[in-house]
Amino acid sequence: MILLYPPVKIALIGATGIVGREILGLLEKRHFPIKTLRCFASLDSKDKSILFSGENIPLETLSKDKLHNIDLAIFCTKKEVSSKWIPYLARQKTIIIDNSAAFRLDPHVPLIIPEINLAELANHNYIIASPNCSASIMLMALFPLHQYIPIQRIQVATYQAVSGAGFHAMQELISATQAVLEKKAYTPKALPFPSAFNLFLHNSTLNADGYVDEELKMLQETRKILSNPHIRVNATCVRVPVLRAHSQALNVTFTQEICPEKAYELLEKAPGIKVHEDRLKNRFPMPIDVAGQNDVYCGRIRKDLSYANTLDLWVVGDQILKGAALNTIQIAEHLL
Amino acid sequence: MILLYPPVKIALIGATGIVGREILGLLEKRHFPIKTLRCFASLDSKDKSILFSGENIPLETLSKDKLHNIDLAIFCTKKEVSSKWIPYLARQKTIIIDNSAAFRLDPHVPLIIPEINLAELANHNYIIASPNCSASIMLMALFPLHQYIPIQRIQVATYQAVSGAGFHAMQELISATQAVLEKKAYTPKALPFPSAFNLFLHNSTLNADGYVDEELKMLQETRKILSNPHIRVNATCVRVPVLRAHSQALNVTFTQEICPEKAYELLEKAPGIKVHEDRLKNRFPMPIDVAGQNDVYCGRIRKDLSYANTLDLWVVGDQILKGAALNTIQIAEHLL
Structure with a gap:
């Protein structure tokens, strides 16, 4: 090397x-x-x-x-x-x-x-x-599971912080929010649409098939990083009024059954991942927990009651750091 | 009657x-x-x-x-x-x-x-x-498609406005945001966690299987409203820092293939639904478009490249009105 x-x-x-x-x-x-x-x-x-x-x-x-x-x-x-x-x-x-x-x-x-x-x-x-920040955060949480039982399909909806669009987008969210609170007009510049108390589908290039580049990156980069050209990924990427750290609702189908308890066990010992939840308080990872943290946080792993061999999990990572x-x-x- | x-x-x-x-x-x-x-x-x-x-x-x-x-x-x-x-x-x-x-x-x-x-x-x-607001908004968009080709499974991630938690939650998002902008402390009361520039998994009761009540309502009420006890629904419900109008990323598997063009055609003529998109501007429904509107807005319908007979669609509805x-x-x- x-x-x-x-x-x-x-x-x-x-x-x-x-x-x-x-x-x-x-x-x-x-x-x-x-x-x-x-x-x-x-x-x-x-x-x-x-x-x-x-x-x-x-x-x-x-x-x-x-x-x-x-x-x-x-x-x-x-x-x-x-x-x-x-x-x-x-x-x-x-x-x-x-x-x-x-x-x-x-x-x-x-x-x-x-x-x-x-x-x-x-x-x-x-x-x-x-890699792309959304792909990195997702794969940090999924790789330890994929090593144990191979993943067949990933269905993901993202909740992406504006900082993914750069420094000016972060400043714009603050200024736009201030303007809304003061009932003043604000014209977005760094982001394509109003960001204050609003959200919109991810602003990367829209392709003829209806997918944006960010969604296709999550598919293509996952295949390359996992060296598996058959893995299937369906993503919907959304920009939310959060300053920093991307969240993801993941629904993952494996080639065989894997129980939530095993998934917790694997993620608890995986490097760069932190299981972070308090079920008694109904508390799971939030962007404000994770902003500035090196680890990708995950929690609320549950069996998908609607489909075999499938788990739901919630993942939040600082896209500027691990991403x-x-x-x-x-x-x-x-x-x- | x-x-x-x-x-x-x-x-x-x-x-x-x-x-x-x-x-x-x-x-x-x-x-x-x-x-x-x-x-x-x-x-x-x-x-x-x-x-x-x-x-x-x-x-x-x-x-x-x-x-x-x-x-x-x-x-x-x-x-x-x-x-x-x-x-x-x-x-x-x-x-x-x-x-x-x-x-x-x-x-x-x-x-x-x-x-x-x-x-x-x-x-x-x-x-x-x-019905529950999230179930109503989802079913308004899905029923016209379900009538044409029956739905087998719905996979949904929500982006729910704080107003779903009541008037005080809306006021709290405003006050908490003001506090963050002024770098002051703010202790949440109406909502369980900080809402400003943050998001969290839905705050309804968490059950032993890892689902919150809001997610189970989306399953149970869908089955009752569509008179179909077999339909499968897997939801992840998330509270986002938006004042009004719930958004949803839907991934819907039908019993047979249905193309996006047909879905658009069905939704364009359905009552209470508005197809709202401008692909050239990469612009799809946003909460600020829909707040105060009777219709449920939808757009960016696309074929799920990862699974047969499946469509993705994006839906936004004013949960205080139609919800x-x-x-x-x-x-x-x-x-x-």
């Missing part, structure tokens, strides 16, 4: 975004061995800097002449930016971890959740992809 | 609650033929009055001596209040429409959604039940 040798010369592309900022925090908190850290952002941030470990790092804009002498490039950018710059860096033998969808389904690019398919990392050829920044840093740590 | 003869002597029990107030509005707006209207509320409202048609109606508290000379009693109260007073009124040959769960599953009580099973109304023996007050008034109108 092509490895990183510490201390590492890092470039963070998309440093000012919500995932970029979280990555800076994790690099510091987890004492990642850094030799040099360079931060890139869009033209809007020209001549600005960003704080890391008490030091102001100047923000650079991308250009070929600047992309040299980098061991690890972490991309937290839109798909288009990743597509444009990553092949160039890979040819220079820079290892890249990409958070966008640009290379996730490329058969030459491993799509990694370390708790699930770390072995695939050995096959990387400089480019490594980190993006944390997963990226975990991959980087495994490359050391 | 035992009928009401206009003008009608009405008693509204639970007049100050969120459904009671909406019923007063509908009685006025729809020119229901009223001879006398008496309004009942809890002891908290003693010596207060409520406005109806420009007139102040004194609020009375329930007692046997007051429950005479009433043609129609409309209950918008908790189950316990309905259970206590309705049998007494029925013995006096007062027709009762009850919004609580107290009599819904009683085999001698018709459970009516006029667009679906109006014929059952003829069998009433003074007591008539109006409660409007359905009640429609039943009363059919009794005239």
